[in-house]
Amino acid sequence: MTTFPTARNVRTTPEGLVWEPGERWVRGRKGEVTVVDRRHPVLVWEPDVPVPLYAFPRDEVCQDLLRPAKNPPTGTHTGSRIFYDLVADGELSENAAWTFPADDLSGHIAFEWFSRVGRGLDRWYEEEEEIFIHPRDPHKRVDALASSRHVTVEIDGTVVADTHRPVLLFETGLPTRYYIPREDVRLDLFKPTDHSTGCPYKGTAAYWSWSGGAEVPPNVVWTYPRPLPAVGAIRDLLAFYNEAVDITVDGDRLDRPTTVFSAHTAAGRTLPRPPTPSAS
Template identity: 40%
Template sequence: MATSMDELTMSQLGSLRWADMRRRVRAMVDGQVVVDSATALQVWEPHRVVGCYAVPASDVVARLDNPQQTDAAAEHASILTPDDPFALHTTTGTVYDLQAGGRTLRGAGFRPQDPDLADHVLLDWSAFDEWREEDQTAIGHPHDPFQRIDCLDTSRHVVVTVGDTVLAESRRPTLLLETHLPPRHYLPREDVRMDLLVPSDTVTVCAYKGEASYFSAIVGDDIVPDVAWTYTDPLIDAEPVRDLICFYDERVELTVED
């Protein structure tokens, strides 16, 4: 029987998983390198969909301090995202503080009790000021080696409406495909009723696309909050959607026809 790769990936969600990053990884605190490794791994604790960097203990320049043995959390959501704190560990191991210069990074290190990872320290992304893969700054979270983005020109007819109001209509969208996420259609501004969109204060960060700024839609007397977004300075993989507008399919009616 054939195996669905999506189903295979999800079937392993409850396992402790790792992958070789095959790149130099560094972490900074106050402008100083406190982690520097050419043999970094990415490690997913059980139930985590986004992994963390893990490096040999010898590659941690900061001092590992105050070891505390911890058991796997007894209660947690079935799927853990970056919104769930690093301190929520789902496998047994030892938690460490990192002494970096004059700062103490509380609980920023974790050594799982696993023979394949016993020499490695998992690191809390949010505890550090900056991360670099080779010489490129990484944002949001570690890059998943099994995740990618494809940006494809298409001539499909896309119409975006809220009620009877047409917010956009385009026959030249860019289709953005991101592993494990819904397909998104990015539209030229000329095909969008920009007069019905107002900038909001919302900003989000994607590790693969960059920083997104948002728009709300004015439809009659109603405001539909954060209905669309754009990347004005995208990362290299998302360069084809620079300045294009993408709508939340879940907050509008979006139809796509051949």
Template identity: 40%
Template structure:
């Protein structure tokens, strides 16, 4: 026996919020970023700092706030406009790198802001071509320092079905555990019945896993279920065990693990889906 005692408060939170483990930061919480942060626009490094700050604008993940003095003065264009925002007064700026302009993409906070925000700049994520933590590229948004993602090999057998049709079966899957999300089950392509998979042009990015290499819809009879499976040929270093493997959205297929059927989870990818 583990000696674990149930925590009714924690259990209640977990039932009310499936993503509760990831939601341990408060809105407007600020923390120093211990990593070097760089951003590239039009081939030019427009900021380079080891003094960035995490600020949680909402509880799932933070944004980078950058000391304005660590942004290249030749790329920051003051638009001479102040905005009254929820966190204080910000002066709006644009970015310019060569012949590329990103107007209104930067807000520099003034003394009339939340404590600790004066002199920090909030840059629209999509205004930048590439963000880097140290020398590794970061996709979609900054990684949440309170989120953990592990890819573990397993000998628990996994079977994937849809509408009673077997799509995949593996005795050696790789299980990906990501805080706040259901476990994902990655299997070898040779263990997937590819006759039911239809390649699509969909591509997605994940701050923890990288950029997908391909997506597939699933065809069962005359019905096509869009974009239910995906694969990463070149995942991030931490997720190398999933390279070349295929996973399915648990929310839309039926998965049996170790002989036990799993419930279909509800996530932000498919709200209310069963």
């Protein structure tokens, strides 16, 4: 009889790393070359980094593709001192892999994600589904639920959206986002931008900026034209950063939340990709 734990099987190292065994079949590729293939990888959280990485036993990694790094970085990845350059598919990727200093993880190798830092492995799969940016945290949720709440959005006193058919997106660690049909948004008051972000839970977002005179940060509105299947209900709907606009739900005006975006909204800067599970 199999007994499943009721609590997370989490371990902590003296260096401040948090890790636990994973259950997903994970493959990482560079171009057309499979660099790692593992049924039970380890998920590792570094101090002050809320998203995890995968680490793999050495014998599950194509070590003949790795070379000792010529220019290893310092002060990265929790004091790691051993870095590797990756040579795969005819391309050199510097400092693409490393080992953690923790004794618990000394037999494991971790890899950078190209879509997150611009180097490392560029294609990742969990089971048969391609994933992006970073591993999805098994202890976080993203739920998109159709609703009949009355939601309005105002910018500088102008109502820019009014709907009774929003989709509410609940995501661990972020405020509720209200996705609104385009027909219920004054999209003529905004202009599309070339900004985009990627989210491992939702997909790739496109953005619009406010074209009025109020001090509103760029890229305050976004949409997912091709969301991942788990949140397909938000396809082509529009959402606003709660931190930068005034949202009223069923007659109650919401407080503007304080999040990683808040300093950027106050300064009128482009809203960043957050160090949380998702981009928006």
